[in-house]
Amino acid sequence: MHPAVLLFICFVILLFGGVPIAAALGLAGTVAIYYGDLGIMAVPTNVYAGIAKYPLLAIPMFILAGAVFDKSGVALRLVRFAMSVVGQGRGSLAAITIIVAMIIGGISGSGPACTAAVGGVMLAAMTRAGYPRPFSASVAAAAGSTDILIPPSVAFVIYSVLVPSATVPALFAAGLVPGVLAGLALMVPAVWMSVRNNWGGLREDEPKPEVWQSFKEAFWALMAPVIILGGMRTGLFTPTEAAVMAVFYGLFVGLVIYKSLTWRGICEMLVESAETSAVILIVVGLASVFAWASSTMGIIDPVAKTIVAIGGGQYAVLAMLIFFLIIIGMFLDGVSTFLILLPILIPIAQSYQWDLVWFGVILTMKIAIGQFSPPMAVNLMVSCRMTGVTMESTVPYVIWLIVSMFISLALVIAFPGLALWVPRTFGFM
Amino acid sequence: MSEIDLDVVKPPEPPKTRVPLRIEEVLAGAAIGILGLITFANVVVRYLTNFSFAFTEEFSIILMVIMALLGASSAVAKSGHIRIAYFVDLLRPRLRRLALICGTSAVTLSFLLLAALGVRLTWDEYRFEVTSPGMGLPQWTYTIWLPLLSLAIMGRAIGVTIRLWREGRR
Numbered sequence: 001m002h003p004a005v006l007l008f009i010c011f012v013i014l015l016f017g018g019v020p021i022a023a024a025l026g027l028a029g030t031v032a033i034y035y036g037d038l039g040i041m042a043v044p045t046n047v048y049a050g051i052a053k054y055p056l057l058a059i060p061m062f063i064l065a066g067a068v069f070d071k072s073g074v075a076l077r078l079v080r081f082a083m084s085v086v087g088q089g090r091g092s093l094a095a096i097t098i099i100v101a102m103i104i105g106g107i108s109g110s111g112p113a114c115t116a117a118v119g120g121v122m123l124a125a126m127t128r129a130g131y132p133r134p135f136s137a138s139v140a141a142a143a144g145s146t147d148i149l150i151p152p153s154v155a156f157v158i159y160s161v162l163v164p165s166a167t168v169p170a171l172f173a174a175g176l177v178p179g180v181l182a183g184l185a186l187m188v189p190a191v192w193m194s195v196r197n198n199w200g201g202l203r204e205d206e207p208k209p210e211v212w213q214s215f216k217e218a219f220w221a222l223m224a225p226v227i228i229l230g231g232m233r234t235g236l237f238t239p240t241e242a243a244v245m246a247v248f249y250g251l252f253v254g255l256v257i258y259k260s261l262t263w264r265g266i267c268e269m270l271v272e273s274a275e276t277s278a279v280i281l282i283v284v285g286l287a288s289v290f291a292w293a294s295s296t297m298g299i300i301d302p303v304a305k306t307i308v309a310i311g312g313g314q315y316a317v318l319a320m321l322i323f324f325l326i327i328i329g330m331f332l333d334g335v336s337t338f339l340i341l342l343p344i345l346i347p348i349a350q351s352y353q354w355d356l357v358w359f360g361v362i363l364t365m366k367i368a369i370g371q372f373s374p375p376m377a378v379n380l381m382v383s384c385r386m387t388g389v390t391m392e393s394t395v396p397y398v399i400w401l402i403v404s405m406f407i408s409l410a411l412v413i414a415f416p417g418l419a420l421w422v423p424r425t426f427g428f429m
Numbered sequence: 430m431s432e433i434d435l436d437v438v439k440p441p442e443p444p445k446t447r448v449p450l451r452i453e454e455v456l457a458g459a460a461i462g463i464l465g466l467i468t469f470a471n472v473v474v475r476y477l478t479n480f481s482f483a484f485t486e487e488f489s490i491i492l493m494v495i496m497a498l499l500g501a502s503s504a505v506a507k508s509g510h511i512r513i514a515y516f517v518d519l520l521r522p523r524l525r526r527l528a529l530i531c532g533t534s535a536v537t538l539s540f541l542l543l544a545a546l547g548v549r550l551t552w553d554e555y556r557f558e559v560t561s562p563g564m565g566l567p568q569w570t571y572t573i574w575l576p577l578l579s580l581a582i583m584g585r586a587i588g589v590t591i592r593l594w595r596e597g598r599r
Contacts, residue, residue, distance in 0.1 A: 018517035019532040020510035022501070027539040044550040047543060048575050051497050052490045060461050060493065061468065237472065244468040270458035278457060278500020279510055285497065286539075331513050376515050 003036030026286035050288030060277035061243030072254030081218035091194030101143035105150035106225030115144030138398035141379035149179035173423035185408035287339035304347035329370020460496035487563035498578035547576030
């Protein structure tokens with residue numbers, strides 16, 4: 001048996017057997033390296049070198065920034081501000097959920113974390129206003145998925161580490177318009193379903209928060225994305241440094257302005273962020289054993305060439321890739337998908353001379369859709385657990401959100417300028 | 430007042446372990462805190478003076494590796510690692526438990542291998558007196574954390590297996 005076959009079989013069995021992805025990648029890689037006699041010392045070397053990369057430091061820092069803003073009560077103030085602007089008619093809370101998720105997406109870097117932060121504030125309010133719980137859960141999960149498109153995004157940092165020619169600032173800038181587009185695409189079906197079914201009109205008598213007052217309170221939160229993106233734009237900070245500045249800015253807002261952070265809260269935050277980042281980084285480390293094994297055996301190029309050969313034109317190949325990625329995205333999170341599949345996908349992209357920044361954006365959009373597509377939707381799991389509904393019950397609602405976001409993905413594919421205009425105009429690429 | 434019990438959002442109670450999980454939690458939390466402080470200090474110093482202490486990059490990197498391994502260790506005990514639980518959850522309870530025991534054993538095995546090979550790597554670096562590129566320190570003082578903390582992760586995986594085993598006998 002060719003070691004490549006062994007590598008693949010081992011990995012698939014372990015993966016579907018519920019073994020943590022990190023261990024599945026590491027074990028399959030080690031077995032194949034041993035069997036193929038490729039030099040077993042490559043295993044520890046690759047694990048160490050896989051994690052010990054300076055650009056990866058941006059990941060724990062962006063996760064920490066997200067936790068700081070979550071714990072300091074930023075989400076609540078954003079919701080109040082959005083309510084004062086949007087009003088409280090039918091469908092307004094659904095729209096607000098999406099808007100707030102998009103703003104928080106400009107601070108934190110991970111989808112499930114964003115869903116939890118927004119859901120924690122919005123889900124109870126939506127139920128009181130008369131939205132069915134499965135619908136609210138669907139909206140919160142879909143809204144949280146825009147987080148990995150709107151900068152900063154952990155998925156983009158990983159992509160950039162694997163594809164160095166696509167820099168983090170370029171990817172962040174390129175994600176901006178598609179992220180907003182995805183948010184708008186989600187708002188259309190969410191509001192339309194609410195208006196049609198007369199949801200959310202129950203609480204029109206509730207006093208509307210005063211616009212100016214709530215703006216003043218939310219101002220500090222609204223400034224965070226400006227600092228992060230502006231700092232990187234002017235070349236003041238590297239992505240890692242921008243993340244650290246966001247952490248300290250968040251601490252300042254939480255301790256001095258809102259006075260909502262406690263010493264105990266800060267300690268909890270550090271532990272939580274360290275664990276969340278560790279779970280991602282350990283996959284990155286052990287995936288490099290898998291990647292080293294497959295590239296040393298020289299199976300990447302033939303597979304990529306075969307796909308291109310049977311493809312029948314670039315759009316057919318792209319459609320095929322998206323179809324596969326949707327299936328995979330239903331079961332696997334974004335970071336793992338990138339680590340496992342990018343080594344194959346990048347040669348394909350290069351053979352068609354696709355722009356690698358644009359390619360990164362559409363892959364990430366696809367993964368964002370996967371985050372709320374049942375049955376393995378990470379975001380939907382969070383919001384279903386919060387509302388106490390089953391994932392099956394969300395299907396009639398979430399399907400429309402998936403379709404709509406899919407249309408926005410198709411637009412970015414058809415018009416690459418939607419992704420590339422911002423980074424080009426601002427000189428990131 | 431609220432119809433939704435938001436308490437379900439809170440993570441499930443951490444498992445009772447013989448070696449307190451607090452050890453890894455505190456150390457990993459301290460590591461990410463120090464990482465933040467170093468990077469912040471770097472930015473401040475660079476803008477206030479012309480002095481750059483970029484050589485601390487090497488220190489940040491090893492701290493991140495240590496944080497990743499420590500966090501991975503406590504995440505094993507809390508079953509917090511990313512995995513596809515969908516198919517295993519479809520199984521009947523007894524089979525599911527068996528699958529979980531096999532899965533955790535796979536984690537044990539992979540980190541046992543990593544620890545053993547990591548010791549060889551560290552030994553080689555010690556023998557050949559490899560020094561680090563940035564600060565010129567002996568490289569083995571960095572690498573040694575890989576086998577050491579892999580053993581910790583392995584220990585946590587063994588603990589999970591024992592708990593799963595006992596659960597079934599009750």
